Amino acid sequence: MTSIIDRAERFGENLYIDTRGNCEKPVAFTEAVINGLAQGGGLYVPQEVPSMSVEEIVALAKLPYAQRAAAVYKAFNIDLADEKIDELMARSYGSNFDDAAICPITTLADGTHVLELWHGPTSAFKDMALQCLPQFFSASAAELRERGKLDHEFLIMVATSGDTGKAALEGFKDADGVRIGVLFPDGGVSDIQRKQMVTTTGANVQVWGVRGNFDDCQTGVKRVFSDVDFAEKLMAEHKVSLSSANSINWGRLLPQIVYYMSAYAELVEAGKVEAGQSIDVCVPTGNFGNILAAWYAKKIGTPIDKLLCASNENRVLTDFINTGSYDISDRPFTLTPSPSMDILVSSNLERQLFELTGRNANAIAGWMRDLNEKRAFRVDPETFAKVREHFVADSVDNAECLAVIKRVLDEQGYLLDPHTAVAYEVAQRLRGENPVVVASTAHWAKFGDNVYRALHDMAPGEALPADVAALTGCQLNELIARETGRDDIPAGLANLDVMEVRFADVIDNGVEDIEAAAEAFLTR
Numbered sequence: 001m002t003s004i005i006d007r008a009e010r011f012g013e014n015l016y017i018d019t020r021g022n023c024e025k026p027v028a029f030t031e032a033v034i035n036g037l038a039q040g041g042g043l044y045v046p047q048e049v050p051s052m053s054v055e056e057i058v059a060l061a062k063l064p065y066a067q068r069a070a071a072v073y074k075a076f077n078i079d080l081a082d083e084k085i086d087e088l089m090a091r092s093y094g095s096n097f098d099d100a101a102i103c104p105i106t107t108l109a110d111g112t113h114v115l116e117l118w119h120g121p122t123s124a125f126k127d128m129a130l131q132c133l134p135q136f137f138s139a140s141a142a143e144l145r146e147r148g149k150l151d152h153e154f155l156i157m158v159a160t161s162g163d164t165g166k167a168a169l170e171g172f173k174d175a176d177g178v179r180i181g182v183l184f185p186d187g188g189v190s191d192i193q194r195k196q197m198v199t200t201t202g203a204n205v206q207v208w209g210v211r212g213n214f215d216d217c218q219t220g221v222k223r224v225f226s227d228v229d230f231a232e233k234l235m236a237e238h239k240v241s242l243s244s245a246n247s248i249n250w251g252r253l254l255p256q257i258v259y260y261m262s263a264y265a266e267l268v269e270a271g272k273v274e275a276g277q278s279i280d281v282c283v284p285t286g287n288f289g290n291i292l293a294a295w296y297a298k299k300i301g302t303p304i305d306k307l308l309c310a311s312n313e314n315r316v317l318t319d320f321i322n323t324g325s326y327d328i329s330d331r332p333f334t335l336t337p338s339p340s341m342d343i344l345v346s347s348n349l350e351r352q353l354f355e356l357t358g359r360n361a362n363a364i365a366g367w368m369r370d371l372n373e374k375r376a377f378r379v380d381p382e383t384f385a386k387v388r389e390h391f392v393a394d395s396v397d398n399a400e401c402l403a404v405i406k407r408v409l410d411e412q413g414y415l416l417d418p419h420t421a422v423a424y425e426v427a428q429r430l431r432g433e434n435p436v437v438v439a440s441t442a443h444w445a446k447f448g449d450n451v452y453r454a455l456h457d458m459a460p461g462e463a464l465p466a467d468v469a470a471l472t473g474c475q476l477n478e479l480i481a482r483e484t485g486r487d488d489i490p491a492g493l494a495n496l497d498v499m500e501v502r503f504a505d506v507i508d509n510g511v512e513d514i515e516a517a518a519e520a521f522l523t524r
């Protein structure tokens, strides 16, 4: 077995510590990726966040996107060889995206810079990380295998309410040493989302519908993860351990830092921002991964001033940033037109607070205990001042969200998805003198029903007219495209009606049912 120190000598020495101070010793990047969650429930962060000068950041614009990503990962000193990183990034960010720029910026007539993060295979921003994480995952597993630290393969299990499942399937399909099974609530995802998942190609994938709602589905999967006997059985009989691909994995966060640095470089290159001039960034926020990545981009040296945190009606983060109190003890969970931001517990906030307290693991462990036991915590005044130094926040209600989609199409000729609409509106409300970059997290055609409601002045949740309700998701998108005179439906969403359905199984949500299905998949 090779020690961490040997690897550090070979590659660099940026090891990973955890936010609650429970890990006995720091681990290498490869191990942080494979482990996902740190021992004791904390999250991994790198011991050192690199610094880059404005000149170095601006120079990224001269490189293709894949090389920009590689340059940032090398600055983080991850324990994979430089040539390996180059190779992995060429695979992550290439023709799998429908725009050579990977995440191009569209500047609207009103000056807002829209950073389009949805040009990947599933048309949502999760591709930016999930085209990359599986490359890291397979390479990390290979690296650890070579060092005698690993002798088994992985079964990734994901419960999804829509976007994440498909992005994970696309990322992990045909990855080495990994199989991936995705469970979605039967009848609980949109027609487009279901078809995206059940038509996924690749030899190592499996998709199940689960009877019940998303909560039932997620609870079932969580129980499987905590079933020690099942874990032992999988290892003994299949040489496989369970793993997840969720957004607390550092290997998912790191790729998101790149596009904020890249966007700054491009704006300077295009003459829209002067080198060194500060910009603000507005992010439609759920689990806090995307906006945290923007904070890391700032920490590295990107001239970002304010981070604008945009919430929908589930405004726990906006309330936190405005009061210092995170309180879900008496907070209802609301359904909105932007479901990927519908959250109560925002996991990556833990990393942000760790950083803003000067890496005080005791404070974090205490707050996370409070959250668990009292469903609330309040940060100290000093930490709250730090939060206010970087963040401002506001929320947009469901009716406003739909109105914004209509108004921006009428006034700027640009069609927003509901998540981006929330961020666009918050940016207009909170912006000052700085140029603003709005993170656009999904293509409108992923959320055609609410886009239709917006364009037809319907209320949120109002039933679609019978003839419209009878359309498939693809047909509805074609109708919207015709009505608005556009032809920008992404290829991956256009032909779902005619693609072969590979997975039609619907299973019960009991732990035995899910475990039996997982084993059947492993022996398939």
Ligand SMILES: *Cc1c(COP(=O)(O)O)cnc(C)c1O
Residues within 6 Å of the ligand: 124, 125, 126, 163, 247, 284, 285, 286, 287, 288, 289, 290, 291, 340, 341, 419, 441, 442
């Ligand atoms: C996941 C997601 C978000 C929220 O991102 P976080 O990193 O969880 O804050 C916003 N919009 C869309 C479309 C998403 O899929």
